[in-house]
Amino acid sequence: MKTENTSTMQVVNSGLAKRYAKEKRFRMLGIGAVVISLLFLVILFSSIVGNGYTAFRQSVIVLDIHFDKQILDVSNLRSANYAKLVKDAMSGLFPDVTGRSDKRMLHRLVSSGAAFQLQKMIIKDPSLIGRTVEVRVPADDEVDMFIKGYIPRNVPESERRISDQQMAWIDRLVDSDRLERRFNTTFFTAGDSREPELSGIKGAVTGSFFTLLVTLVLSFPIGVAAAVYLEEFAPVNRWTDFVEVNINNLAAVPSIVFGLLGLAVFLNFFGFPRSAPLVGGMVLTLMTLPTIIIASRASLKSVPPSIREAALGIGASKLQTITHHVLPLAMPGMMTGTIIGMAQALGETAPLLMIGMVAFIVDIPGGITDPATVLPVQIYLWADSPERAFVERTSAAIMILLAFLILMNGTAVLLRRKFERRW
């Protein structure tokens, strides 16, 4: 007996080192995997942030605008020649520039949006007419790029979009403190524009908001109802198996297919408005429903059967059992699934291209039937634009999108933490 015992211990001991080595190797592998994925994440974030952070600052030119009575002496203040005000002010700063083409080059340093800015000021406060006011107007995007150092000085003139002469003027503006860099509020308050310095993400964010609102309002109740029915009421038979298989299939269907479906059904058959968040939301609902249903069913399944039995055992009806006990316990899981589905929907581009949400839309949508675009599509549009200034805006928009995604997924995690296993 004794010898047998010691020999057992010897065998165990001799194997121990090997077992621990195996464990150690496994742990190293795991750490390696985590490190690699973190590394990719860091590379992704740093490249996006590195490209995009400059977009949050914008060059402005400080001009002394004289709101000339002559120019503004028109019956309709909207149609006055505000561009002339800007040009006059620029010429005032550079009296030595005389030639016609030189002047044109000089005036090009200021964004075409400056005229609209002045128009807005006058319409808001007509008492400015006749006075001279210091106004900060956006510089042209090429000037902005030059200031930010994206256009190097040392390349031949023919290869950059700013001439030597313009460069000299910009230097003079900087020296005389006429060129400032300020926080780029336009980026957060404007819709899309052909001019990078006038473009913003508000239109796309609003579009995304309306689209997700439609998606949420449709997919959460439908998804939860479907999950509750399938999990709690549906009999187990071939028909429900079939439904289950198809729901899982739907979850794997490429999203562009849903876009085609939306195009064929919602636009062409039902005649819903093109490019509208309403249709976008409906298409994304189709796409997120499987996610929500699967997550909701899983969280319904995870409610311990003893709770159901407890309720049924004292005579609660099936519906009472579900609404009073099962749903409250399953709700955090359902909400987590919904938020994850919503986050997917927020990042979805392809199906929305099919239903026309890729149009160039300047106005900020005011409702779910207005033409709109969404953040990821906006990113796609900007990424496709040739102007250098759109590159940083693309990255900045990605940063905003990522921020929303992190916010949503963080909420999902918090919800799970908060409500996890209360029983």
Added chain:
Amino acid sequence: MAMDTVIDMADTFGVGKQVHEQEVTKALSREDDSQTVGAPFVDAPRMVCRDVNVYYGEKQAISNVSLDVAEHEVLAMIGPSGCGKSTFLRCLNRMNDTVDICRVTGEILLDGRNIYDKSVDVVPLRAQVGMVFQKPNPFPKSIFENVAYGPKIHGLTNSRFELQDIVEDSLKKAGLWDEVSDRLDQPGTGLSGGQQQRLCIARAVAVRPEVILMDEPCSALDPIATATVEDLITELREHYTIVIVTHNMQQAARISQRTAYFHLGRLIEVNPTDQVFTNPRHRLTEDYITGRFG
């Protein structure tokens, strides 16, 4: 066909011979095996079970059980693990309906009405026949809510005061009032295991059922909590009819009037409790209670 009848008859005679010197039963069963020894039937029964068979899919879990439950008695069900005690108990308030693959045949009458009749609604049935489960399963809500839930859904009262009275009364009956009266708003899941089980009993009692089914209510409790629950059961007997499954034979001996012994899905013996434990009639019962078989 004729052959079958002959065998049937032979069986019947066999049964007759075997139980000849024992008490004559009114059993309707025809097979030797399923013949229950003892006194499964009583005068003026509260619940009547006849030829109950339960199947889980293809597998039969209960065969031909016929048994009466008397008014104001504690009926203990004992037997080795997996013999179908819980299954049978759950038939008495149709809790087995929740198991998809479960199928019940035969008759179970409550006050003369077959509870498996299509016209019977399980909601009032379960209000009438309450259940306490093996594992304490309070709702993840406050102690008050736990007890008040049943009366609320059945509309037993509309006034808050009456509801408070019911809760207090039920908790007192369950012997839990003194321990929780100052923290009714705290979660029921925060109580100890024994307290939780008594909370579940209070919850069942609050609906004022007529029959209470208990599936090993003390299996998770320490001896002191067990004693509390046993006292409670003895008190409850004045107002309620109780069917209790237990693995603890001393417990069955202490609290029950009649004891039913199950074996492999069959009801082997039913007799007054003292008789079962002192003078079992069936060899299987004897083996079980003497510990030769467990």
